[in-house]
Amino acid sequence: MKTGARLLIEGLQREGAETIFGYPGGSVLPIYDELYDTPIRHILVRHEQAAAHAADGYARASGRVGVCLATSGPGACNLVTGIATAYMDSVPMVAITGQVPTSMLGNDAFQESDITGITMPITKHNYLVKHAGDLPQVVRDAFYIAGTGRQGPVLIDIPKDVMTAQLEETPLVGTARLRGYQPTYEGHALQIEKAVGLITEADRPILYVGGGVIASGASGEVRRLAELMLIPITTTLMGLGAVPCDHPLNLGMIGMHGTEAANYAVTECDLLIAVGVRFDDRVTGKIDAFAPNARIIHIDIDPAEIGKNRPVDVPIVGDATSVLQGVIRRLVRKDGRDGWLDRVRRWKESGIAGGEASDALSPAYIIREMSDLLGETGIIVTEVGQNQMWAAQHYCFRRPRTWISSGGLGTMGYGFPAAIGAHFARPEETVVDVAGDGSFQMNIQELGTVVQYDVPVKVVILNNMYLGMVRQWQELFYDRRYSYTELPPVDFVGIARAYGVDGMQVEEKADVRTALKTAFETEGPFVLDFRIEREANVFPMVPAGAAINEMIGRRQG
Amino acid sequence: MKAHTLQVLVENRAGVLSRVAGLFSRRGFNIESLTVGTCEEPGMSRMTIVVLGDDAEVEQVKKQLNKLIDVIKVSDITERSTVDRELALIKVSADTGDSRAEVMQIANIFRAQIIDVGTRSVILEVTGDTEKIDALEILLRQYGIKEFVRTGKIALLRGSKGTKGQK
Ligand SMILES: Cc1ncc(C[n+]2csc(CCOP(=O)(O)OP(=O)(O)O)c2C)c(N)n1
Numbered sequence: 244m245k246t247g248a249r250l251l252i253e254g255l256q257r258e259g260a261e262t263i264f265g266y267p268g269g270s271v272l273p274i275y276d277e278l279y280d281t282p283i284r285h286i287l288v289r290h291e292q293a294a295a296h297a298a299d300g301y302a303r304a305s306g307r308v309g310v311c312l313a314t315s316g317p318g319a320c321n322l323v324t325g326i327a328t329a330y331m332d333s334v335p336m337v338a339i340t341g342q343v344p345t346s347m348l349g350n351d352a353f354q355e356s357d358i359t360g361i362t363m364p365i366t367k368h369n370y371l372v373k374h375a376g377d378l379p380q381v382v383r384d385a386f387y388i389a390g391t392g393r394q395g396p397v398l399i400d401i402p403k404d405v406m407t408a409q410l411e412e413t414p415l416v417g418t419a420r421l422r423g424y425q426p427t428y429e430g431h432a433l434q435i436e437k438a439v440g441l442i443t444e445a446d447r448p449i450l451y452v453g454g455g456v457i458a459s460g461a462s463g464e465v466r467r468l469a470e471l472m473l474i475p476i477t478t479t480l481m482g483l484g485a486v487p488c489d490h491p492l493n494l495g496m497i498g499m500h501g502t503e504a505a506n507y508a509v510t511e512c513d514l515l516i517a518v519g520v521r522f523d524d525r526v527t528g529k530i531d532a533f534a535p536n537a538r539i540i541h542i543d544i545d546p547a548e549i550g551k552n553r554p555v556d557v558p559i560v561g562d563a564t565s566v567l568q569g570v571i572r573r574l575v576r577k578d579g580r581d582g583w584l585d586r587v588r589r590w591k592e593s594g595i596a597g598g599e600a601s602d603a604l605s606p607a608y609i610i611r612e613m614s615d616l617l618g619e620t621g622i623i624v625t626e627v628g629q630n631q632m633w634a635a636q637h638y639c640f641r642r643p644r645t646w647i648s649s650g651g652l653g654t655m656g657y658g659f660p661a662a663i664g665a666h667f668a669r670p671e672e673t674v675v676d677v678a679g680d681g682s683f684q685m686n687i688q689e690l691g692t693v694v695q696y697d698v699p700v701k702v703v704i705l706n707n708m709y710l711g712m713v714r715q716w717q718e719l720f721y722d723r724r725y726s727y728t729e730l731p732p733v734d735f736v737g738i739a740r741a742y743g744v745d746g747m748q749v750e751e752k753a754d755v756r757t758a759l760k761t762a763f764e765t766e767g768p769f770v771l772d773f774r775i776e777r778e779a780n781v782f783p784m785v786p787a788g789a790a791i792n793e794m795i796g797r798r799q800g
Numbered sequence: 801m802k803a804h805t806l807q808v809l810v811e812n813r814a815g816v817l818s819r820v821a822g823l824f825s826r827r828g829f830n831i832e833s834l835t836v837g838t839c840e841e842p843g844m845s846r847m848t849i850v851v852l853g854d855d856a857e858v859e860q861v862k863k864q865l866n867k868l869i870d871v872i873k874v875s876d877i878t879e880r881s882t883v884d885r886e887l888a889l890i891k892v893s894a895d896t897g898d899s900r901a902e903v904m905q906i907a908n909i910f911r912a913q914i915i916d917v918g919t920r921s922v923i924l925e926v927t928g929d930t931e932k933i934d935a936l937e938i939l940l941r942q943y944g945i946k947e948f949v950r951t952g953k954i955a956l957l958r959g960s961k962g963t964k965g966q967k
C-alpha cells in the first residue's frame with residue numbers, strides 16, 4: 244500500500260530532484276510527513292515567494308528543474324510572483340501546492356484558492372490531480388514539460404485527500420505521453436541553407452543573442468560562428484555570460500542601458516542574426532527604428548516568438564545549439580569586413596572611456612572591484628533597479644549561468660532567495676546578491692534561512708536610500724519631483740547581526756576592496772552595506788519610446 | 801480585419817476551455833464565436849473558433865494556441881473548401897394574423913421550422929451558414945425579434961481529408 248504523498252515523493256526522486264524549497268501548512272502535512280525521512284533535502288524558507296525564487300535560482304545556476312512546495316490558499320498565492328518571474332524568463336520549475344480535499348473544491352473552504360486558475364497565464368502548464376494513481380505520470384510529464392522545449396514553470400495542485408489515498412498497486416510510469424506537445428529541436432535544412440546564404444552575403448552582420456543561448460548551452464557555437472565569420476556580438480540582459488565580456492568581438496549589452504557600440508552597431512547592421520531572443524521592448528526601443536536596414540535571421544525554439552514583434556526574413560525554429568552547428572558546418576570563412584569591424588571597434592573604444600575618477604563611493608567602482616577580485620569565479624545574482632543595471636554593465640561575465648537576474652518580470656526581492664537557490668545548485672561557487680536597499684527589504688527575512696542552513700551568500704547592498712531607478716526616472720522625466728521614492732536609512736548590518744549574520748558598513752572608496760575581501764574570505768554569509776553616492780544614475784540610457792541609438796548620458800565611472 | 805475560421809483539436813479535459821478562452825482575452829485577440837464539443841476521436845474535442853484579425857495576428861493566435869499543452873492540432877480552414885453551419889432560434893412577434901402569415905412565409909423560404917407557436921409570438925429554428933442567418937434576422941426585424949440565440953459556426957472540410965492528427 245502506498246499513499247499519494249508517497250507516490251509524489253517517489254516521482255520527485257525518479258526525476259532526480261535532490262533539493263527542494265518549501266514551507267509547510269495544513270494541506271501539505273502528508274507530504275511533509277513523507278519528507279521527514281527521505282533523502283530529498285528540503286530547505287525551509289521564511290516566505291513562500293522565496294521558495295519559488297530559490298527554486299528558480301537553483302534552476303538557472305544548474306540548468307536542472309527547480310522544485311518548490313507550498314500549502315494551499317495563502318501558501319500557494321505567495322508563490323505566484325515567483326512563478327511569474329520564472330515564466331517570463333523561461334526557467335524550468337515544478338511548483339507543488341497542497342489543496343483542500345476534493346469534496347470541498349469550489350466551496351470557498353478554509354485556505355482554498357483556485358491556484359490552477361490563478362496560475363494559468365503564468366505557467367507553461369498546470370495540473371489539478373484528482374486521483375492518487377495519476378500522480379506518478381503527472382510528475383513525469385510535469386518535469387518533461389518544464390525542462391524541454393522553451394522551458395518554464397509547471398504547477399501541480401494536489402488535494403489533501405489525494406495525498407492520503409491508499410493505493411494497492413503502484414501505477415506504472417511511462418515516458419512522457421503528450422500528444423499535444425512535441426518541441427522542435429532540429430532546424431529546417433532549407434532555412435539553415437538560406438541563413439548561410441545571408442551570412443555569406445552580409446557586409447555588416449551582428450549577432451544578437453539572449454537567454455535562449457544560455458538555456459540551450461550554445462555559447463560555444465555562438466563564439467565559433469562569430470570567430471569564423473568575424474561577426475561582432477551583442478547580448479541581451481538575459482544573455483550576459485554567453486560570451487566572455489572581454490572577447491574582442493563582444494560589444495556588450497544591447498538595449499535601454501546597453502553600450503553605445505551595441506546600440507549603434509545594431510542600428511547600422513545589414514544582417515541581424517538573432518538567437519534565443521524575443522525582441523523585447525527594453526531591447527528594441529522604438530521597434531520601427533530597430534535594425535531598420537537589416538535582414539533578420541531569427542533562431543528560436545518557440546515558434547510563437549518568431550515574427551511576434553518584428554517580421555523576419557529567415558525564421559528557424561529549433562534548438563540554438565543544433566541550429567548553429569548546422570549553420571557553422573555549411574559556412575566558409577569570409578574576410579573583407581575590415582571597414583565594418585573598424586567602425587564597431589571605434590564605437591567600442593569611445594564608449595569605454597568613462598567618467599573621470601572621483602573620490603565618491605560610486606557603484607560602478609564597487610562592481611568593478613568585485614569583478615576583479617572574483618575573476619573567473621563567482622555567480623552574480625541581482626535584485627532589480629539601478630543595482631541590477633550597474634552589475635550588468637560593470638561586471639565582467641565570462642561563463643554562462645554566472646549571471647542570474649529577473650529580466651522579464653523585473654521582480655524586486657528576487658535576488659536574495661535566488662542566490663540561496665544558486666548556492667545549493669553550485670555550492671563550490673561564491674554566490675553574491677547585488678542588492679538595492681529597497682529590493683533587499685522585500686525578502687530580507689531570508690537571513691533566517693541563510694543562518695539555519697549556513698548558506699555562504701554574500702549580499703552587496705548598493706545603498707542609495709532611494710528606490711533609485713524610479714528616482715532616476717523622476718529626475719529625468721518628472722522634473723526631479725521625488726514622489727515617495729526616498730527610503731530612510733536602515734541599519735542593515737544591525738539587522739544581519741540580529742539574525743546571526745556578520746556584516747560591515749562601508750562609506751569610503753578606499754575601504755571597498757578590503758571590505759569585499761573580508762566578505763569573500765568569511766566562510767559563512769556576509770552583508771556589505773555600501774553607502775553609495777545617493778543620486779548616481781545608470782547611463783547611457785535610451786528614454787522609453789526612443790530609438791536605441793538615441794541614448795542620453797554617458798557611462799559613469 | 802478579416803474573419804478566420806480555426807479548427808482546433810483539444811484534449812477533452814477539465815479546464816481546456818478556460819485555457820483557450822483565457823489565451824484570447826489575455827493576448828487581446830478578438831473572438832467572434834467559439835463552439836466546442838466531443839468528436840470522433842476518443843478523449844478529444846473539436847473547437848471551431850472564428851477570430852477577427854489580419855493575417856499576422858491570426859498567425860500569432862495559431863502559434864499561441866499550439867503552445868497550449870492540451871491543444872493537439874490547429875488548422876486554419878478559412879481558405880479551404882468547407883461546409884459550415886450555424887443553428888439559430890428566433891422568437892418573433894406575430895400578434896396580428898397578417899404578420900403571422902408573413903413570418904411563416906419567410907420561414908418557408910429560408911427552410912426554417914416553426915417549433916413553437918404562442919398567442920403573440922412564434923419561435924423559428926433555422927440552420928445555415930452565417931450569411932443566411934444574418935439575412936433572416938434582418939428580414940424578421942420589422943416584425944419585432946423578442947429573443948435571438950445562435951450557436952456559432954461549426955465547420956468540416958469537404959471531401960475525405962480531415963484535420964486530425966499530430967500538430
Ligand atoms: C516588486 C516590485 N515592485 C516595484 C517595482 C518597481 N521598481 C523598479 S526598480 C525600483 C526601485 C528599486 O530600488 P532599490 O532596490 O533600492 O534599487 P536601486 O534602484 O536603488 O538600486 C522599483 C520600485 C519592481 N520592479 N518590483
Ligand SMILES: [Mg+2]
Pocket residue numbers: 679680681705706707708709710711
Ligand atoms: Mg536603492
